[in-house]
Amino acid sequence: MQPNTLLDALLDEAGVSHAGLATRVNRAGRARGLTLRYEHTAVARWLKGQRPRGQVPDLICEVLAARLDRQVTLDDIGLGVPGGPVQAPGSPLSGFVDRAAALWRSDEQQRPYVVSAPALTGTPAVIPVWEWENPPEDVDVSRTGRTAVSAADIAVLVAARSHYEQMYRKAGGVATRARIVGFLTAETAPLLRGAYGDVLGRELHRAAGGLVAVAGICAYDADAHGLAQRYFHQALRLAKASGDRGLGAYVIALLVNQSLFAGEYRQAVAFAEAALRSAGRRITPALAADLTAMQAKAYAHLGDRATALACIRRAEEAAERISPGEEPAETGYVQPGLVNVQIAEALLGLGD
Structure with a gap:
């Protein structure tokens, strides 16, 4: 289950x-002839990602709409109808921005169900990479x-990314x-919700993406892997x-590193290959070296010696072309x- 941050944000706004929500939902249900006995524990489960039964999602919309004095839809509370249209990367960005800000x-309020959420595995973990690589584009x-x-x-935003990255390197x-x-x-959230061509x-989205990536690195460092x-x-x-494929490839490198940490070696190989393939000429020597070195480590864990060694050679070749002044x-x-350390770990995995 994914935490329902949209509902949490609306409860806070209201x-x-x-x-209080449980009481209001019970009362609204009685007006419809329903006998409901929800308590605060049920609301906590909804916020953790459990979907309320029957007419309860509609009742939640009704309660919050009355409180906020505006229309509130199922999508607004994160309870859109299963099987209905999903706001994916090819759809308007407004829904994504709302979910991201929520x-x-x-996280800022240290909600346990968000901070302690488990990492996604299987198809849900792969879909964002597949959607980044494939059409439709924005x-x-x-x-x-x-x-x-x-x-x-x-x-x-660009200056803030640099500031927080340096803070991370110094303070963790x-x-x-x-x-x-x-x-x-x-x-950042108000700017993404602002007016722009x-x-x-x-x-703007590139600058915000760089910041969000650093936030992810900080969460990773704090062992909040989900x-x-x-x-x-x-x-x-x-x-x-x-539209910056190079930035996307950099973010995927972060996912590759996390996959290696989790022991998802086949996933690490697939993600790195997607980044190298899709970024094409937009990929820099530094990023190519990092991705191929991590691929070498993954192949070493999978026992594929020949491919691991081939990746090591490509990583060394890319590392020789690194020009710090030309890297983003x-x-x-x-x-x-760093590349040497990655290669050494790959060789260690091969028993060399």
């Missing part, structure tokens, strides 16, 4: 407690909103995570909206020393 807010990411986004706003992910998540909630919007994975998936979606900010972590 100022309704878990017990996750940031829940033809137009422009948006109308109350606040006009400017190039200066985007420059602030545990100390940095609360600060970067607070920035995402207070500064297609060109500026792509720059949360880190969700941040990486968000960053990948933002990368697709930006995100791949600055890839230094020859």
Whole structure:
């Protein structure tokens, strides 16, 4: 089950407690001739991802609509009809932005069901990568909103990414995570909900994607692997909206590293291959070296000696072409020393 951060965000906006929602739902049910006896524990289960039965989702919409004095739909509360249209990477970005902002807010408030959520496995873990690599693309990411986004706003996000990355390197992910998540909630979310044209919007989504990726790294460092994975998936979606395949490949490298940590070696190989294949000429020598070195480690764990050695050779060749001044900010972590360590671990896995 995935945590229902949208419902949690609306409850917070409406100022309704878990017990308060249960009471109001029971009351609304009586008006429809239903006998309901929900308590705060039921609401806690809904927030963890359990879907309420029968007419209860509609009753929740009714209760929150009355409280907020506006229409509230099933999609708004994260309880859209199963089998109905799903807002995937090819659909409008507004739904994604709302879901992303809800996750940031829940993380900022240290909601246990978000912070302790298990990592996705199997098909749900693969789908975001498949959707990044394949059509449809975002033809137009422009948006109308109350606040006009400017190039200066985007420059602030770019500077913030660099600031929080340096903070992470000096103080670690545990100390940095609360600060970067607070920035995402207070500064990044309003900009994504603002007004911008297609060109500026792509720059905005790229800058936001870089920030969200660092938030994922911080969550990973804090051993919140399910949360880190969700941040990486968000960053990948933002990368697709930006049109920057290189940024997407960088985010996939983070997922490859996480897959190796989890022992999902075949998944690590597949993800790295997707990044190398899809990014094409947009991939930099540093990122190519990192991805192929991690592939070598995965193949070594799988017992495929010949392919592991071939990946090691490609990683060494790519590492020789690294020119720090020509690499984007995100791949600055890839230094020859890191590649050498990755290769050494692969060789160790092969018994060499």
